[in-house]
Amino acid sequence: MTDSNKLPIDFCEETCVHTDSIAHSMRGMPDLDTLFSLAEFFKVFGDTTRIRIICALLEDELCVCDLAEVVGMGQSAISHQLRLLRAAHLVRVRREGKSSFYSLDDDHVRLIFKQGLNHILEEND
Amino acid sequence: MTDSNKLPIDFCEETCVHTDSIAHSMRGMPDLDTLFSLAEFFKVFGDTTRIRIICALLEDELCVCDLAEVVGMGQSAISHQLRLLRAAHLVRVRREGKSSFYSLDDDHVRLIFKQGLNHILEEND
DNA sequence: CAAACATATGAGCATGTGTTCATTTGTTGA
DNA sequence: TCAACAAATGAACACATGCTCATATGTTTG
Secondary structure, eight states, X not given: OOOGGGSOXXXXXXXXXXXXXXXXXXXTOOOHHHHHHHHHHHHHHSSHHHHHHHHHTSSSOEEHHHHHHHHTSOHHHHXXXXXXXXXXXXXXXXXXXXXXXXXXXXXXXXXXXXXHHHHHHHHTO | OOOGGGSOTTOOXXXXXXXXXXXXXXXXXXXXXXXXHHHHHHHHHSSHHHHHHHHHXXXXXXXXXXXXXXXXXXXXXXXXXHHXXXXXXXXXXXXXXXXXXXXESOHHHHHHHHHHHHHHHHHTO
């Protein structure tokens, strides 16, 4: 059942590597930079405080101190996290007087959030 | 333009809280446990090594040492990460002789990966 | 301009996370 | 049953992350 017959004679020296499978897996794989960015992107979703901020912004914009209230955390903590969310293009700011109103940057964010939520909810069946 | 006329007289004491917005934002929000699980779920995607593993498994199953080869990392490191991926139900194992073959657990994983990838790729326009 | 308020940011610290190294567990074949 | 190989796991260490506290920036209003 093995596909060792396809391999050149002087290959497959010691380890169990399946050259074909490896080659196939690597074909069309995005470059390292892209995968790194992708991981960075998901990392932003991977924190309870940030997820709660994103969740709070699903329908409407909110100012920083409102977010602090909703999430139940200090203004500074929220502000720090908003910085990361901004850097990752997950939220945008609109300044109005003394307040900064934050909202989700695009529908991709909403989509991924809901996709993930579905996954979680289905798991507990 | 403010909606302060809607507020009860003895409210809005010192901070800038917009009671209505806060209430609206909190309505229908998933409970804390769910949001925590969601963050944990995304956290798994938020690492370059794990993303590369997921990416390598997009089309076909691979054994541990193949994955190590594709990702260019030691067997132990891969094994540790696979443990996390298993715990998060992102991959499944199939044992065959000395080897363990890993594959993505369901299409949700593929979907979220691709959704994220789209987001990244669109950003650089 | 000064006071009050909303937000942003820097430093410091405790806690998490990912890798490596060494070792163990599990499986096959002589 | 023992040697060889694949995979899993534990310990240790370096580094990243998220919070708090203090302070700075920016904006409005008296």
